[in-house]
Amino acid sequence: MSMHATTTEEHHQLALTARQVLETAARVDPVPPTWENRAAGLNRQLWRSLADLGLLGVGVPEERGGSGGGVRELCLLAEQVGFAVPRIPFVGTAAVLAVSRHDATDIVDGSVVVVPAWETLPTAVVPRARTSALRLNGGTVDGKLGAVAFGMDADRLLAFAGSVPVIVDLDAPGVRRTPVDSFDVTEPSAAIEFTGVAATVLEPVASLDRIRAVLAAELIGTGQRALDGAVEFAGQRHQFGRAIGSFQAIKHLLADRHVQLDAARLLVEWAAAALDDERPDATAAAQTALAAAVDAADCATRDALQVHGGIGFTWEHPSHVYLKRARARRSLLGSVAAQLDALADQVLAAH
Incomplete structure (x- = not known):
């Protein structure tokens, strides 16, 4: 559990509490799943445990029913969730709460599960977004979404009809949900079709930078989990009478991944601090952090699987879970080049 100078004892305790709850849940619902x-869908017992501890409300103002705290605290939690890769929509729910300004009591207490349709988010965050997937006609929406994570488990959905954010009740008349295969086995998905479904239109979104920071933190957690497993394995696995971690090709590779992840983590801390302090560099910081995290997680999970050799390719070993999470996020968020292009556009526009 990596901590830097900007974290406080309260931050450490927050991360430790989350880690303990997630580890307890993993003993009952292991990763990878059998x-x-x-x-299997949402781990509702874990979701309820996080809600009971007030962790689903971190980063949400108390006047909206949340637990308070800022982006720093939210990113610390997201990293722990990314480390554990449980079957819960933590980052998705954080994205919903970043967009909606309504009272969030029923979300943070776990009684209502709300997830985003990532594929409809503005292209500033999701370069390959299908911004025309849903059509808003007065107060109703029509259209079809191909793969909504936790779509079979959620009660409501946040989506964008063009540039307009809306909330839709998934049990409403006109909604048809169908399970679909998911590349990331920890995020079971559903195709959802809407035919004249009543929708609540939300206020325009001023900034999506918080979503970028939280996604980056989650990716760092997943990359760290993969790297930790590879380091442990490299110390245990012997070839030619030596631990494979003693060979330069392995130890230098793992050291490079450690440095890359730690650098990305520092960028997330910069982004979180900039967002909490409402500094003018917040957008650039969030974009930089996300670009670094996408690359760091992809490299760490890929190389960790390679270090494990043949066992890393089996279903029973968790390496594939971490790699699939990182690759699924990269597919959603675009390449590092795409993220850096967005950053360059933002910097040039400011000058």
């Missing part, structure tokens, strides 16, 4: 349980 082959027979691979299509």
